[in-house]
Amino acid sequence: MVTVVETRALTKRYGRHVAVQNIGLQVQRGSVFGLIGPNGAGKTTVLRMLVDIIRPTAGELSVLGETPRRAGAAMRRRIGYLPGDVNLTDRVSGRMFLQHIAQLSGVVAEHKIDQLAERLELDMTRPVRDLSKGNRQKLGLIQAFMHEPELLILDEPTSGLDPLMQREFLAMVREASSVGQTIVLSSHILSEIQHAADDVAVLAQGRLVAHGDVASLRLTSVARLGAVIADTDALTLHTRMQALEQLEDVHIHPTPDDRIHRLTATIRGDMDPVVKALATFQIRDLTVEEPDLEESIIDLYARTK
Numbered sequence: 001m002v003t004v005v006e007t008r009a010l011t012k013r014y015g016r017h018v019a020v021q022n023i024g025l026q027v028q029r030g031s032v033f034g035l036i037g038p039n040g041a042g043k044t045t046v047l048r049m050l051v052d053i054i055r056p057t058a059g060e061l062s063v064l065g066e067t068p069r070r071a072g073a074a075m076r077r078r079i080g081y082l083p084g085d086v087n088l089t090d091r092v093s094g095r096m097f098l099q100h101i102a103q104l105s106g107v108v109a110e111h112k113i114d115q116l117a118e119r120l121e122l123d124m125t126r127p128v129r130d131l132s133k134g135n136r137q138k139l140g141l142i143q144a145f146m147h148e149p150e151l152l153i154l155d156e157p158t159s160g161l162d163p164l165m166q167r168e169f170l171a172m173v174r175e176a177s178s179v180g181q182t183i184v185l186s187s188h189i190l191s192e193i194q195h196a197a198d199d200v201a202v203l204a205q206g207r208l209v210a211h212g213d214v215a216s217l218r219l220t221s222v223a224r225l226g227a228v229i230a231d232t233d234a235l236t237l238h239t240r241m242q243a244l245e246q247l248e249d250v251h252i253h254p255t256p257d258d259r260i261h262r263l264t265a266t267i268r269g270d271m272d273p274v275v276k277a278l279a280t281f282q283i284r285d286l287t288v289e290e291p292d293l294e295e296s297i298i299d300l301y302a303r304t305k
């Protein structure tokens with residue numbers, strides 16, 4: 001295994017405010033590494049330090065075997081970077097903008113820009129300053145991918161993309177990883193990281209809360225259950241649901257029809273017994289939702305203590 005990114009006790013302070021504290025990460029070549037955390041957790045700060053836009057206050061940092069502050073432009077060409085806010089005010093067209101960046105990025109294979117633009121359905125003739133947020137994001141993604149860099153560092157890459165484009169982006173990430181490119185991406189959306197990443201680091205308030213492979217972290221061991229159940233009385237339903245050890249916060253809400261009830265609860269752990277118990281009733285509606293990130297992180301704290 002080749003380590004492409006390594007940080008040790010990485011810390012960034014702004015005056016007395018600690019944005020990132022003591023972060024230790026390792027990213028292996030060819031893997032997809034997800035950095036996840038709520039707003040303000042420190043994700044952007046970590047990614048900016050990797051590409052030397054900002055410099056650490058303390059700690060060590062190695063990217064592609066180099067120290068970013070010493071490596072300079074040559075190393076930047078080996079990296080594709082998508083900043084968190086793709087802010088473009090240029091009058092030039094998307095195509096001209098990309099051609100300009102391509103000169104800075106080193107070798108860009110012929111047709112690569114067109115191929116990516118077609119894939120992401122971006123009209124490159126429009127001035128970049130007139131592009132919508134989603135289309136600016138596409139332009140940002142194209143400039144990150146077009147020189148087929150060894151390492152892609154993508155800050156909230158799916159922000160502004162519609163679900164179809166998000167799926168296309170995830171396919172691009174998988175393809176990149178399959179040919180040995182390494183991808184580090186940040187997100188505050190749990191399901192996205194779970195689909196895309198092999199390994200994940202969870203940040204909260206500048207600290208590393210957990211890290212490891214996606215499966216072992218079990219970030220979604222809690223889920224929210226909602227069901228509308230017909231042909232039963234509240235007491236029977238409540239008794240049966242309370243008896244399930246996987247369910248917490250069981251509430252039965254009345255509806256205008258006294259044989260129809262709305263059930264809400266939290267599922268913790270194995271979903272199978274819950275689904276089987278529910279199946280003995282007549283279900284009118286059923287939803288199982290992933291918890292929001294804050295909840296998952298709180299749950300993770302509780303489980304790791």
Ligand SMILES: Nc1ncnc2c1ncn2[C@@H]1O[C@H](COP(=O)(O)OP(=O)(O)OP(=O)(O)O)[C@@H](O)[C@H]1O
Nearest residue numbers: 014017019037038039040041042043044045046188
């Ligand atoms: N230039 C700066 N000066 C002062 N504080 C900063 C600066 N940049 C970031 N911070 C603070 O550092 C913390 C981490 O910010 P960061 O942008 O890295 O979080 P994030 O996880 O990327 O959040 P988001 O998802 O909202 O972008 C926040 O509390 C932020 O206010």
